[in-house]
Amino acid sequence: MKEIMKSWRSTVDQISETTYRRVLQKIEDLKVPFAIVTADRPEYSRGQNDMRYSEMQQAVKAAGFPFAKLLGSWPVKSEEGDGAVEKTVLKSIIIYDEERGDVERTGVELKELAKILCKKYEQRAFVFGEPGEDTNEMYINAYNQDGSETDYGDWSTIQQIPDDGDFWSKVRGTTFAFKKKKENESQ
Numbered sequence: 001m002k003e004i005m006k007s008w009r010s011t012v013d014q015i016s017e018t019t020y021r022r023v024l025q026k027i028e029d030l031k032v033p034f035a036i037v038t039a040d041r042p043e044y045s046r047g048q049n050d051m052r053y054s055e056m057q058q059a060v061k062a063a064g065f066p067f068a069k070l071l072g073s074w075p076v077k078s079e080e081g082d083g084a085v086e087k088t089v090l091k092s093i094i095i096y097d098e099e100r101g102d103v104e105r106t107g108v109e110l111k112e113l114a115k116i117l118c119k120k121y122e123q124r125a126f127v128f129g130e131p132g133e134d135t136n137e138m139y140i141n142a143y144n145q146d147g148s149e150t151d152y153g154d155w156s157t158i159q160q161i162p163d164d165g166d167f168w169s170k171v172r173g174t175t176f177a178f179k180k181k182k183e184n185e186s187q
Helices: 002-016 020-029 046-063 110-120
Strands: 034-038 067-077 085-096 125-131 138-144 157-160 168-171 174-179
Touching: 020 138, 020 157, 020 174, 034 046, 034 067, 034 110, 046 067, 046 085, 046 110, 085 110, 085 168, 110 125, 110 138
Parallel strands: none
Antiparallel strands: 034 085, 034 125, 067 085, 067 168, 125 138, 157 174, 168 174
């Protein structure tokens, strides 16, 4: 029994560790619906944001979804109203619409969970991706707290980029951005 539990814990630990290749495979090959959310807010200290981040991870686990840790960045207009733009780096998670194995699902759908987390942690938006019903191509967009689409998004995949891009996510040292797949690009 100890060996089974040890193996199970190792598997669960691997769920929370991921690579760029694994994220890409889930999006392009496996077409796994996913959401990316954060609990970080600029008005909170790093310690407070870390507590919020941990709390959010526990909520996702309790809902029965596997997730992996990411960093994310995008330019944010200064609240001073002076037109300045600051680059913000946030601790985020990517949540997959798959079974966890160690915790049963609570019944909440992934997009609904992302909306709940977005509102609870005072975020403007979250990213959600799923395969289209007609094409089975991934449709990835940013959504407001209420689940309505934002003015940015309409992506279909991810692409590795240099570290200095405006909008990026990072997993285990690899930086990537969402991008629209070209019409003639092969699968």
